[in-house]
Amino acid sequence: MISTFFDHELKAFWRSKNTGKNITVKVVMGILIFILFLYVLALGVFMDKLLGAMFPQEDLTVAFCGVVLVYFLYDLLMRLQLQELPTLKVQPYLHLPVKRNSVVGYLALTALLSFFNLWPIIIFGPFILKVILPASGALTTLVFIVSIIGFSIFNNYLALYIKRKANLNGWIFLIAGAVLSLAICGDYVWHLYSLKAGSYLFFGNLIAMPYLVLLPLTLAAAMYYVNFYYLKDNLYLEELTTKKDAAPKSSTEIPLLNRFGHVGDLVANEVKLILRNKRPRSALVMGLFFMFYGLIFYTNPKLGESFKIFVGMFMTGIFIINYGQFMFSWQAAHFDGLLVSKIKFADFLKAKYLLFTIVSTVAFILTTPYVYFGWRTVLIHFIMYLWNLGVNTTIVLYFANRNYKRIDLSKGASFNWEGVGASQLLLSFPLILFPYVIFLPFKYMGYPNVGLATLAIIGIAFIITRNFWLQKLEADFYTKRFKIAEGFRNK
Template sequence: MIKHFINLEWKAFFRSPSFKTNLFFKILLGFSALWMIVSFLSMGVGAYFLIKNQLNTDPLVFLNNYLIFYVVGDLLFRYFLQKMPIVNIRPLLYLPIKKGKVIHFALNKTVLSFFNIVHAFFFVPFSVVLLIEGYPFLNVLGWHLALMALIFCNNFINVFVNSKDGVFYTVLAILLIFGGLKYYEIFDITLYTKPVFQAFYNIQYTALIPILLLVFLYKTAYNYFKSNFYLDGGLSKKIDIVKSEDFAWLNRFGSISTFLKNDIRLIKRNKRSKTTLLMSALFLFYGLLFFTDSIEAYKGPFWRIFAGIFVSGGFLFSFGQFVPSWDSAYYPLMMSQNIRYKEYISSKWYLMVIATLVSTILSAFYLYFGWQAYAAVVVGAIYNIGVNSHMVLWGGAYIKTPIDLTSNKKAFGDKKSFNAKTLLLTIPKLVLPMVIYAIGHFTLGEVFGFALVAISGIAGLLFKNKVFNIIEKIYKSEKYKTLAAYKQND
């Protein structure tokens, strides 16, 4: 039966409508995975000696001190990127195969996921080094098995967390709070978690606790899917009853208000769009890497504009680049209606402008780092509104990626998002404002550099209608290719 399942997976890959694209990106992902494996392997071998020589402390004790952040961070990372078993189960429901075998196959497939295996390339060599350095075999074995069991526990915890946004945001908030409290030396959570990880080494049989927890989670996941093993039951897409909202204050925008209202409802009601909103909020703090001089490579003056572009344009980039993909579920219906493309595009533009203005206001705390820091954010916002808002809408015409609003998978992008046209459009988005600022900065000073970037943004606003006419023509020319792409689910 396992051979049969593998055969089905093999056929699904080679018969995919975008096989050539998939093959290219599988190879690309393979090289990325190889790089991660080499990195983890290097850290596993060198971490012991680096900690011992540089910090002059017991490497195992030091590592146990921070393992809580490693384990929780792994869970958060999986939330965004790891594919859930439900994706593998649905296509098999039509075949004459016993439920138990299908579920076991789907769950075991996640066990063999790269997200689990990659950790072994750190912990196995680190454990071997511990043995070479004279640590007792049974103690190291118990510690190693306990940690690997916790990693696999994350695999099954993610099965449940992935379908519950509240759990994820709670875990993320707790991690950030405790991380911040430790950084500012207010409260150290590791004082309570370190003894737990140390106990896995000191008392070997305590390793049975995470192993038994792993067995329990596997059984729970199995029972969960078995009890919901129906297309019209647990495996169907969740449909929530929502309260109708009028958003009357948007009526001032005229005919495009209908689109604006729909976009706001989409953002409020769907998992993927909520995640995008969260990512946009995190962009507000991106400038700390540049304005605090914490990273030597980012101390160049033109990097301030780069930071300002991202701080004020987090929503613009994370949401705008996927227009019209946000509407992929009902895009064919929209195209059959009497809808003017220009009104549709304008509504997205206004939404990004509003978000950019809000981000700029919320970024006022950068004044603490000097007027230059906040000036970079402000002129970055002007450039985003005048130029980049047009660029992301333009690039969106070439990104034909249907978005599953109920899932966070591919929340950071998709293979179809990368092509020659979209990559070329990144030049005026990011490189051009840095060049413009550099010209002004190195001729008449930083104020002139800021002024040039702001003038570029204002010029983009003045030519808004002409640019929109060009974008509208591009959307129309790509219309049928986009509709065809949205019909593919691979």
């Protein structure tokens, strides 16, 4: 039956009207993955030399045993962001005499075809063969390789389980990402424990006690069956919504938004869209990771204050930039319905402004710990927060009126250029250059404070005159709405 499913997917691919485009994308992706493969292979071949340089006081095997589990922690974090869920259109099979176990088994097994499962073998395999095999023998070499495969499969199915659960509740994804980030910070930032010591506790003892290989194999098998039974229990679409529809719901389910009336309802729907779909949720998660962006620049004393403008703009406005430029593309699947609905486009725009204001305000609050680098740093963040709410929001929504490419919400953000066009490339120039066009002349004249004040005044002026810009954007939209709709119909 698995071969039948595979044959059906091949036929669906070749019979699609976008086959030519899909082949081109896959060829380009194949070339990029092959180049990445060569880099990873080089890392594996020279790992003994890298570990020797990083830990000159330690034995190579001890150093290796200390980094393996640390790698898998980062591997899980990358999988949550980049790994795609294996998919199969199950609806055509549900009324046929096809066993549910066959359908679920196909989905579970095809998950092993991810290139993420290949990286650990390529990275660690050469070191194991070069160092551990001559020193400890064939049995130890075998249990090391099997353990690495076991942990890789465990990570594979754990990441897929978290992402599947997150499709029903977006907070699960955020919580999982926060837990992993805190686990990493607990070692490298707060020094509460040592991940390296925990890794050596297992792999170091694996040399003397080969039967410990049963632990990663057991974890991998358990995680496989957790995924298998979760998919089996939720194979029918109505089973996914039975419990959720039983409880009464408010109009928005977010009390804070009730006071904004119809605009609040639109924002609440937007929040649901973000939390329930991969691509927009990735824009939100990326914004959370950008909160650490300042640590790259502020810890380098050679970088001047001009970089704080750039960093402050991105930390407080990355969601506006990432999400806002695809303003209509998120609703591409039902855009024709929006055009004939009773929703006023002015309310639609106001909802976007309100959403951006809420997320940017939260982002600014999250950046206040950078007061550690001085109160002036937080002041610059606040100025760029005003700039984002006033100027950048208007620029982003203006360019969104010129994006005619649809987006499939179910697809992830990794290696996904769907919806990206020339307008996104042009957008980067005003967003990055405009603040410096205003600030740098004052700085070179010796009045940097006047430059910052000018940025703040312009940002506030745009916020105060927001209704004027709303009218301009609305009029611009009405001249392009049919062209946008036509672009979204081209799948």
